[in-house]
Amino acid sequence: MKAEVFIAGGGVGGLALAAKLASRGLHVIIAEQLKKESPAYKGELLQPKTLAILERLGVLDEIEANGHALDELRFQEVHRRQGQPPEEINLTELSYSRVATTYDHSLMVPHEKTKEILRNKGMEYEEYFHYLPGARFLGFENGMAKVKQKKEILYIQAGVYIGAEGRSSPTRDAMNVEVNRKDYNHHFLTVTIPRPESFTKGKIITTSSCFLGLFPLPDREVRTVFLIKAGDYKKIKELGLEHLYKAYSELEPELAEGVRAIQDWKTVQLMIPFTYHVDKYYSGNLAILGDAAHTVHPMAGEGMNLAVQDADVLGELLAWCWEEGKSYADHLHYYEEVRKPRVEFLLNLSHMSALVYSFRYEWWRRFRMKAVQRIFDDDYLHVKQMLNISGLGKWDFTFIDRGIQGNVLPVRKKKVSDQEQQHFLFSEAEDYPWKRSKKGR
Ligand SMILES: Cc1cc2nc3c(=O)[nH]c(=O)nc-3n(C[C@H](O)[C@H](O)[C@H](O)COP(=O)(O)OP(=O)(O)OC[C@H]3O[C@@H](n4cnc5c(N)ncnc54)[C@H](O)[C@@H]3O)c2cc1C
Incomplete structure (x- = not known):
């Protein structure tokens, strides 16, 4: 076979990537090992x-x-009280509308739905x-x-080979790259439950020792993410579903009824966060994207987004090479040059967000509460945070920013203008730099 x-x-x-390339008239063969939809949770937030x-x-x-729009993210700190509604001690709302763009929200879409629409x-x-289903x-x-599809072995010849196999990637193995994995002191339990119609905001509810992330989906459902200590899964399972019902109800009474829809531990997925980033994205006419190249802590909801954003840059580059008759191997460096620093930046941002929720001390919670509130109080911090997670641009945090966030320096009074933000939003020339370059390297 040829393409x-x-x-992969x-x-x-x-x-x-495949949809983009096919739309530009490139013959694409895509081999997917699964024959049908996977029931596993794999992220739903589109930035x-x-x-x-x-x-x-x-x-x-x-x-x-097919999605549920989130125009802001709420961070709620509470005191949990046995058998009673929690006492709210702080609420911070960070808004996507602070970013100067028409894409002023994120969207919760069931993972398989996004894939179906792309396919x-x-x-x-x-x-x-x-598209070859059931093809490994x-x-x-x-x-x-x-x-390998069914019992048959197929050999496919192509101008360029892309590894998009996720965390376990034979293409990455063939490229001989380094993968250094970093683990965390916590895991997550995740499950979708019904929500009341009025429950429409995405929020993270925390005490000094509990974390519950709630992200509404369409059809009156809500994705829930409950943090546990690494290695505690078995112990929590032994405590029974009542333990989960109680924890959810005490943190978010609005979901006290919905959580009882969990009838079996089989529907509750254990999610083990870790992170890695390979040292190179291409070798000759091989390249990798998405989780094959990097895995991110899920705290900032970036995993799927990084994969689609990789695909966009790589797809534009491959289509350009094909249209202009350029060699793929000679121009893949552009893909790495654009994507690697952006991914590195978001990996760090997600890692920092994960650390903020990694320690179970009251003094740490007080520090966190203040730091999150200061992101709202200081417009520069607010804009930078939302712009960075949106993926639309990159605006580095400075020492002054961190000083303000850490309560060492006072909050700035000045508001960030839309014009000022324009310098930090990615332009088309930054997304696709080869288009302005007369010759490749
Ligand atoms: C448990 C879990 C929870 C997650 N939670 C979040 C979240 O909350 N938010 C978020 O943004 N991201 C989350 N992610 C990350 C997110 O799922 C990934 O970052 C994203 O799906 C990466 O897309 P991808 O296309 O690179 O890889 P994948 O989505 O992993 O897709 C890889 C595909 O390749 C197929 N494949 C693998 N090997 C082969 C092979 N040898 N031959 C053929 N096909 C193969 C697989 O079946 C799969 O369909 C989570 C991931 C996991 C595993």
């Missing part, structure tokens, strides 16, 4: 930059129709989009991709 581009893995990253990319792919209306988009270009990529043989 212009071979993609039909997750969000692989599908976004503003991802929405912009999905709009360019022509699927935003459908994505919006259907690709299939609109049926002449170019060749095994590695390379004689310069070709070796794929």
Whole structure:
């Protein structure tokens, strides 16, 4: 079999790339090992930059129709009281509308729905989009991709090979890159439960020792994420579902009824956060994207977004190479140069956010509460935080910012103007720098 581009893995990253390339007239073969939808939770929050990319792919209306918009994120600190509603001690609301963009919200969309929409988009270009379900990529043989589908072995020859297989990536193995994994002192339990219609805001509720993240989905459901100590899963399971019912009800009484919809531990997924970032994204005519290249702590909701954003830059580059008759191997460096520093930045941001919730001391909680509140009180911090997580731009935090956040320096009175923000939003020339360069390296 022959194609212009071979993609191993039909997750969000692989599908976004394939849909883009097929729309530009490149023959793409995409091998996905699964035959049907996976029931596993794999992230649902689409950040503003991802929405912009999905709009360019022509699927935003459908994505919006299947999503629940979050225009702000709430951080609520409470005292938990046995058998009683919690006492609120602080509430901070950070708003996407502080970012100077038309994409002024994030969107909660069931993971498989996003994939289905991307796959259907690709299939609109049926002449170019060749999706192989139940096809496992095994590695390379004689310069070709070796794929097993049913009992048959297929050899696929392509101009460029992309590894989008997620955390376990044969393409990455073939590239011989370094992967240094970092683990955390906590795990998460995650489960979707029903919510009342009025429960529409995304929020994180914390005490000094509890963390409950609540992110409404469409169809009156809410994704819940409950932090536990690393290694405590078995112990908590032994305490029974009543333990979970009680914890959820005491932290968020509005979900006291919904949480009882959990009838079996099988529906509760254990999520073990860790992080890594490879040292290189390409080698010859091989490249990797998404979780094959980096895994991020889920605290800032960036994993899926980084994969789609990688796919956007890589897709534009590959389409350009093909349209201009340029060699893929000679130009893949652009992909790494654009994406690696941005990913590194968001990996650090997510890591910092994870640390903020990693220690169970009252003094640490007081420090956290103040630091989060100061992001709201100081408009520079507010804009920077939301702009950075949106993926639309990058505005570094300075020592002064950290001093203000740490309550060492006073809050600035000045508001950030939309014009000032423009310097920090990614321009098309920054997203796709090869287009302005006359010759490749
Ligand atoms: C438990 C869990 C919870 C998560 N929670 C969040 C979250 O809250 N927010 C968030 O943004 N992100 C979250 N993530 C991360 C997010 O799922 C990933 O960052 C994102 O899906 C990466 O997309 P991807 O396309 O790179 O990889 P994946 O989505 O992992 O897709 C890879 C695809 O490749 C297929 N595949 C693998 N190996 C092969 C092979 N050899 N041959 C053929 N096909 C293959 C897989 O079946 C899969 O379909 C979570 C991930 C996990 C595992």
